[in-house]
Amino acid sequence: MKSWVRYRSRDDRIGFGLQDELGQIHVHDGDMFYTPIPTGVLLKADDVTLLSPCQPSKIVALWNNFHALAAKLGKTVPSHPLFLIKPATSVCGTGASIKRPKSYDGKIVYEGELGIVIGKRCSDVDPGDASRHIFGYTCVNDITAAELLNEDLNFAQWTRAKGFDSFGVLGPCIVPGFDWRAASVVTMLDGVERQNYPLSDMVFGPEQLVSHISRDMTLLPGDVIACGTSLGVGSIKNGSSVRVAIEGIGALTNSLT
Structure with a gap:
């Protein structure tokens, strides 16, 4: 393909x-x-x-979108997708360095995910029409400076923790017509498997995500919806290499510097 x-x-x-x-x-x-x-x-x-296979105006990143992880965390599955926004400036491609922020020496976390790439401007899209707005699929590594999330107990800092330059890793390509239902996400840390989970375990599938999110904001061609992650999220040390692979799409490999 x-x-x-x-x-x-x-x-x-x-x-x-x-x-x-x-x-x-x-x-x-x-x-x-x-x-x-x-x-x-x-x-x-x-x-x-x-390079990153597209230049999104934003990455819409899902939280709590897999039944297995929700069960482990003791969370109920949401009735509407829960998401945050990663800025366009966070995007990088396969082979690029994930750069530790100079102002932060704490825990940095990887999350291997499936990414939906939007192909047509969409707003208020019905679920039955959502597939026409999907250009294809890619791999995502949603990086987080984990200790910043709750640094201020008055306000959870999702955008700050996930929005640094190079924290929105996309690639290596976009595959149109990809059958995500039979696929799994496999994440390797320094050659050791850390994640291997089926995409069929999603709470909201791609068409549902596009429909729901398009009712909250306009999605533009090249925008990416990161479908969320499941079991096996972990931390990366300086010099470590992370590989996110989805059979039928390819592998996204980056190191933390």
């Missing part, structure tokens, strides 16, 4: 294209979401650096 990627070439040009099963990139012009135009140019994967 072909997938969409963004890249930086050796001459520092940023582009996008369809990556085939051999890893070759079929370069396109125009707009990935509206008018992708094949150019006939072919690039080898070794000749480029992959």
Whole structure:
């Protein structure tokens, strides 16, 4: 299955294209979401650096969206998706460093997740129409400076804790038509499996998420909904490598520096 990627070439040009099963990139012009135009140019994967596969105006990140994790935490499943916003400036791609904030020396946490990439502007979308607004799917590592969350007991600081530069890791590609129902998220920390959970355990599936969230805010092409995580969340030490993989999409690998 072909997938969409963004890249930086050796001459520092940023582009996008369809990556085939051999890893070759079929370069396109125009707009990935509206008018992708094949150019006939072919690039080898070794000749480029992959970037985040899209440039979202925001990442909408879910909390408590898996039955198994809710049961472990003793939480009831929500009647409406619970979410926070990660800013566009937090986005980075596979291979990029997750940068520890200079002002923070506490615990940093990984969360392997499925990401929904929006392909069409949507507002107040019905569940039955939501799939038409999904461009494809990607992998997400939702990074958190965990000790900042409740640093001030008067106000939970979700955006601050999750919004630092490089804390919204996306990639390596976007796969249209991906069948998430049979897939699992596998997260490896320094080569050791830490997460392996089925996406079928979601409280709200992708179409439901797009519909619900589009009634709370307008979603734009390239925006990402991070579907939330399940069991196995843990901390990353400086120098550690985290790999988030979903079979049928690929693997997202980054290290904390």
